Amino acid sequence: MKKLLLTLVSLASALTVALADEGMWLPCLIGERVADMKAKGFELTAEDIYSINQASLKDAIVLFGRGCSGELVSAEGLLLTNHHCGYGQIQRHSSVEHDYLTNGFWAMSRAEELPNPGLTVSFLVRMEDVTERIAAGESSGAIVESAEEGGKYSASVESLYYGNKHYLFVYQVYRDVRLVAAPPSSIGKFGGDTDNWMWPRHTGDFSVFRIYADRNNQPADYSKDNVPYTPKRHFTISTQGAAEGDFTFVYGFPGTTREYVTSDFVDYTLNYSNPAKIHLRTLRLDVISEAQEKDVATRIMYASKHASIANAWKKWQGESLGLARRKTVEKKEAYEGRFVEWAKGTEYEGVVESLHAKYAELLPYAITRDYYNEAIYAIELIGLASPRTLAADNVESIYKDYLPAIDRSVAVKMLKEFGDNVSAEFVPQWYADRLAECGSVEAFVEWLFDTSRLTSAADIKAARAEQYDFESDPARAMRVAFDGLYREKIGPKYAALNREITALYKTYMRGQMAFEPERNFYPDANLTLRVAYGSVAGYEAADGVYHLPYTTLDGIIEKDNPEIYDYDIPQSLRDLYASKDYGRWGVALNGHHTIPVAFLAKNHTTGGNSGSPILNGRGELLGINFDRTWVSTMSDLDYDASICRNISVDIRYVLFVIDKIGGAGYLLDEMTIK
Numbered sequence: 001m002k003k004l005l006l007t008l009v010s011l012a013s014a015l016t017v018a019l020a021d022e023g024m025w026l027p028c029l030i031g032e033r034v035a036d037m038k039a040k041g042f043e044l045t046a047e048d049i050y051s052i053n054q055a056s057l058k059d060a061i062v063l064f065g066r067g068c069s070g071e072l073v074s075a076e077g078l079l080l081t082n083h084h085c086g087y088g089q090i091q092r093h094s095s096v097e098h099d100y101l102t103n104g105f106w107a108m109s110r111a112e113e114l115p116n117p118g119l120t121v122s123f124l125v126r127m128e129d130v131t132e133r134i135a136a137g138e139s140s141g142a143i144v145e146s147a148e149e150g151g152k153y154s155a156s157v158e159s160l161y162y163g164n165k166h167y168l169f170v171y172q173v174y175r176d177v178r179l180v181a182a183p184p185s186s187i188g189k190f191g192g193d194t195d196n197w198m199w200p201r202h203t204g205d206f207s208v209f210r211i212y213a214d215r216n217n218q219p220a221d222y223s224k225d226n227v228p229y230t231p232k233r234h235f236t237i238s239t240q241g242a243a244e245g246d247f248t249f250v251y252g253f254p255g256t257t258r259e260y261v262t263s264d265f266v267d268y269t270l271n272y273s274n275p276a277k278i279h280l281r282t283l284r285l286d287v288i289s290e291a292q293e294k295d296v297a298t299r300i301m302y303a304s305k306h307a308s309i310a311n312a313w314k315k316w317q318g319e320s321l322g323l324a325r326r327k328t329v330e331k332k333e334a335y336e337g338r339f340v341e342w343a344k345g346t347e348y349e350g351v352v353e354s355l356h357a358k359y360a361e362l363l364p365y366a367i368t369r370d371y372y373n374e375a376i377y378a379i380e381l382i383g384l385a386s387p388r389t390l391a392a393d394n395v396e397s398i399y400k401d402y403l404p405a406i407d408r409s410v411a412v413k414m415l416k417e418f419g420d421n422v423s424a425e426f427v428p429q430w431y432a433d434r435l436a437e438c439g440s441v442e443a444f445v446e447w448l449f450d451t452s453r454l455t456s457a458a459d460i461k462a463a464r465a466e467q468y469d470f471e472s473d474p475a476r477a478m479r480v481a482f483d484g485l486y487r488e489k490i491g492p493k494y495a496a497l498n499r500e501i502t503a504l505y506k507t508y509m510r511g512q513m514a515f516e517p518e519r520n521f522y523p524d525a526n527l528t529l530r531v532a533y534g535s536v537a538g539y540e541a542a543d544g545v546y547h548l549p550y551t552t553l554d555g556i557i558e559k560d561n562p563e564i565y566d567y568d569i570p571q572s573l574r575d576l577y578a579s580k581d582y583g584r585w586g587v588a589l590n591g592h593h594t595i596p597v598a599f600l601a602k603n604h605t606t607g608g609n610s611g612s613p614i615l616n617g618r619g620e621l622l623g624i625n626f627d628r629t630w631v632s633t634m635s636d637l638d639y640d641a642s643i644c645r646n647i648s649v650d651i652r653y654v655l656f657v658i659d660k661i662g663g664a665g666y667l668l669d670e671m672t673i674k
């Protein structure tokens with residue numbers, strides 16, 4: 001009996017240990033986690049992570065743009081994020097003469113740092129529980145307005161735990177953010193879409209920016225008189241690395257997770273949405289890839305589109321595999337069964353049943369919406385037939401990366417899928433009529449592209465000169481017809497049902513917390529600042545296959561192949577490897593003297609965490625988070641500590657590239673490197 005008890009106790013504690021890697025915690029409540037963190041190797045205090053009275057680590061972290069994270073690494077406003085987060089800026093500064101995407105960019109003085117109008121970074125000034133104020137009848141608009149102090153700050157009230165809590169987030173937003181350095185894409189995007197979401201990984205996914213401020217260190221629009229921003233805090237960089245088992249934490253802005261939804265949502269994702277979206281994107285990617293293989297110019301033109309279509313496409317496949325393997329739907333159904341029993345006679349009675357019913361009502365709208373987004377709006381011509389294009393004077397730049405031949409093939413495939421899968425009530429009359437007239441999807445697409453004047457910049461300009469009526473253009477008419485039907489029959493209904501579902505979740509969330517009083521509930525990610533923690537760890541990739549948590553320069557050299565675009569490294573990197581000129585960055589790892597490149601850890605992260613600092617127990621910078629493994633991606637719905645890993649680029653590789661490839665060693669002088 002005693003033995004059995006002991007086994008049960010150790011099983012239970014093994015379970016909590018395993019579960020504890022899950023979670024994206026609010027910095028202001030991190031005190032509740034610190035005992036657990038300390039037991040695992042954290043050496044600081046809750047106040048070091050988040051404080052409103054003194055500088056803390058949060059003051060060295062920014063929301064970069066609208067969907068990435070970044071961290072300060074010098075007293076002069078120097079900031080690190082991912083190459084893929086700075087990609088748009090790097091691309092915008094690139095031209096045939098200065099191809100920074102291909103060759104990299106290294107500002108050799110402050111004067112060479114490049115401004116990026118529209119790019120902002122946001123520091124969290126404070127966060128505050130305003131649940132009671134809202135409950136007492138204060139409006140979130142009024143709370144936001146007073147927090148913004150007449151424009152000094154930017155604030156928002158966000159709902160957490162499905163409206164059971166409300167938090168005020170107050171940000172200071174800097175608007176003069178300059179590009180300082182970026183490695184060549186053959187380093188920053190090494191492995192391309194082939195290696196994306198994969199391990200072993202060898203991507204040097206970083207870029208360097210600098211925040212500028214006015215003379216009073218306050219946010220200002222770009223001006224040559226601005227000066228480097230002095231942060232309250234910047235990260236100390238550790239060159240010691242972290243070994244398997246060592247404590248790490250990731251501090252940044254995760255975008256969206258849905259850990260507390262019912263089986264209905266997971267079932268929809270796994271059995272309806274993901275398969276449809278994956279299939280549609282496979283068709284699109286096949287057309288694009290085939291054209292890219294035939295022609296180098298096409299490859300370059302469609303590189304960025306291909307990358308972004310492929311990114312989610314690959315993620316969904318990993319997610320579906322994970323959800324199926326974890327039997328997440330069945331697990332949730334069983335949980336809901338237990339919940340329903342327990343909820344009898346409580347205020348939570350009936351909530352799960354209501355959610356099931358509402359999701360059933362939502363289903364046709366959700367599927368149709370997926371087909372609109374992933375089939376109809378995947379036809380580039382429909383996107384181009386917009387008021388923006390009609391009004392633009394820079395039509396050439398809008399059409400710079402557009403090939404109607406590709407779009408025609410895509411359109412045929414997308415419209416066939418749409419026709420086969422969307423019920424007649426959601427097909428616009430305009431389209432049904434034209435399709436009937438033309439007799440087939442192929443003939444319709446031919447007519448559409450042959451007749452439309454919106455398929456090239458030259459044609460638009462010619463049509464303008466002829467006083468052509470663009471509103472009668474078939475592409476424009478098609479856009480108006482699909483937009484119109486969506487707005488009439490899909491969008492509002494979809495939104496209304498989702499509002500009802502969200503209201504039910506408010507009850508269900510509270511119910512789950514009452515049902516499992518011992519469980520540590522963290523709020524789903526919503527692009528607010530969070531702390532995740534976990535150790536450096538490899539994983540069992542397949543039966544008998546263990547993946548080590550570190551990759552090295554030696555692995556880059558193994559993959560290097562001038563014939564394969566994704567694996568063609570710069571000659572300078574080959575030379576450094578040949579001469580073993582690693583300077584202070586070389587270490588003994590995986591059995592050789594080498595440069596560490598990327599590493600795995602158990603931190604619970606998601607999209608938006610790209611660019612987040614990954615830190616050791618002393619809060620020193622070990623690297624920059626940039627991805628998860630493919631088999632982890634179901635963690636947005638169902639985290640599994642045994643297999644979910646975040647991927648970071650090792651800071652020593654970043655410094656090595658800045659120093660030896662970029663020759664921008666002077667940047668290292670302003671960093672605090674230990």
Ligand code: ARG
Pocket residue numbers: 084189192193196197307308311607610626627628
């Ligand atoms: N998978 C990473 C993320 O979700 C990186 C994406 C960029 N890289 C790429 N090859 N598409 O954002």
Ligand code: GLU
Pocket residue numbers: 067068605606607608609610626627628
């Ligand atoms: N690459 C993702 C991003 O841009 C992070 C990967 C993920 O964890 O989803 O945020």
